[in-house]
Amino acid sequence: MSERIIEYRDALCEAMSEEMRDDKKVFLLGEEVAQYNGAYKISKGMLDEFGPRRVIDTPISESGFSGMAIGAAMRGLRPIVEFMSWSFSLVAADPILNNAAKMLYMSGGQFGCPIVFRGNDGAGGQLGSTHSWCVESLYANVPGLKMAIPYDAYDAKGMLKTAIRDDNPVFFLESERLLSTTGHVPVEEYTVPFGQALVRRQGTDCTIISFGRPLHFCQEAAEELAKEGIACEIIDGRTIRPLDIDTMVASVRKTNTCVVVDQSWSFASVGSEIASQIHRYCFDDLDNFVHRVHSDDVPTPYASNLEQAYLPNTRKICEAVRAATYNS
Template sequence: MERSQPRTADDRALPRCLRRAARAVQRHQPAQDAAGEGPALTMSTVTVIDPTMSATREIEFRDALREAMTQEMRRDPRVFLLGEEVAQYNGAYKVSKGMLDEFGPRRIIDTPISESGFAGMAIGAAMMGLRPIVEFMSWSFSLVAADPILNNAPKMLYMSGGQFGCPIVFRGNDGAGGQLGSTHSWCVEGLFSNVPGLKMVIPSCPEDAKGLMTTAIRDDDPVFFLESERMLGMKGHVPEGDYLVPFGQAKVRREGTDCTLVSFGRPVNFCLDAAAELAKEGISCEVLDMRTIRPLDIDSIVRSVRKTNYCVVVDQSWSFGSPGSEVASQLHQHCFDDLDNFVHRVHSADVPTPYAFNLEQEYLPNARRICEAVRSCLYRA
């Protein structure tokens, strides 16, 4: 018979029904090693990236993701990766290249083509104290797993009265841009971001991809990590050590005074292109990269808009019920009197994603459409 553990003040503060579960979790927490580099390493003990950090090397977006996962798997034996073709084939987009050789088939796991099955299996593993990373080859295929990822993972902590958490990362390619057709080009932000209990991350550059992935793996809540197939080969300066990019903290990618451009993910780069073009006309745009959709850093948006008095939101989702519409709604609520025009929005066209390259480029937000929206917002159209 298992020997009971002594009660602590924190233990006595819990409802009686949760005390045993809490003690079990404490017993199974990996211990920190003598050098202070074991799995007990937490958010507060690791460098948070800031503007003073610099990196001389350039690596691709996919390499930044792999580096974050590899570093976390070396640090914490509870972390593992599973999904279709992640092991023997090195990942459909080579994000997990070489990881099977280092970690073996117990931690880099090829699965059948059954998103609902392996997502549900990973949720069960997370409930039991492991920290799975689930790769969807495309977020379009996550719709097959809607029940486990939406009806179980985000609600588990609440439904179990705190007895079971669900520290899990779901990651994969989101959105259009690779001529993959309508069924493989979903932007799932608008579908999933209104679900309480999950966090949604959408990096725009390799540096953030690594830092946000590290934060996601260490987070105790389910994290939906949205990548872009069109950005996997994008190169950027990335620090070599492990670091964190905190959730809910936007970054100003370009300072400006005339209009605020708010975006997330790949379209941030379209905003930077548009801002450079508009600068030739004497229009100074501030580009704000949200980095995360849940949590949403509305305070940073409000601060910027109170400076510029104009705002254009650029979102690759369809416009109806989108993150972009939520940003616009909250802005009108928080700083209505500071706005000199209503919040303008640039979205993907409200049609199924076309296959033809020229149609797909017009379907997506692009620099030309962003420039037109800014001119309209500033009454210069």
């Protein structure tokens, strides 16, 4: 594969554009996606290529346009709905959870919902509490949807293409803080399948499991811990539904210790679910209980120092790994 380095945001744009070229049933709608070229410039140039019938500016009306897109998906169209932020999806909770996720079941298999909801998830940096939602734990609770969290540009493109081709509703959680990161993205066609975690760093002493942006801090922590003689294995779960617990379990059976890093709050969370499953499947392998790193159990603060302390960060991850491996 030819070497090519591009930004995460451009990888997303390529995924959407390629799928829209291949399938006229695919279209993009959301706030500022067309004439403004995207609030975060992810859809830059798409209006020019595909025109206003397929790249559609919506009013600030998340409940309405989410429901509208779901109605369109019931007829077999394949909408991509951009939430400027997943924080704003809360006002669309009824359509995305009650309609998208349950339509196939409630209609007894008659109407599916091939739709992608995508946008920024998690703290963008001093946006205050209402704009900093990590929705993964809230929404992962709901059967019927798939949930994908790409960490780098390669996965952003490959996983978004998989999401668009999926016949189920996919909640696709990007991160504002990752949009400008760059990575290798082949020119050649590829997709990244759902339900296959990726070992991003090999190690023998402690398994760190995470998704999305916190993986950056996991890697920083692993570098620091390596200097202390602790070799971390980092698992990027990639998708929460489906969850590739097998890859996680295989790693923990090797390292015998585990830290889960989840940027949502700790109570009833993705982190608590994974910890529960690791405890169950690795009961005889664990040298310690599964340690967890989350955002602190408070609304997201604005002040920069408080926000940094609140989020999962390198310091917290290092402390958790030391504790899990009896090195504290």
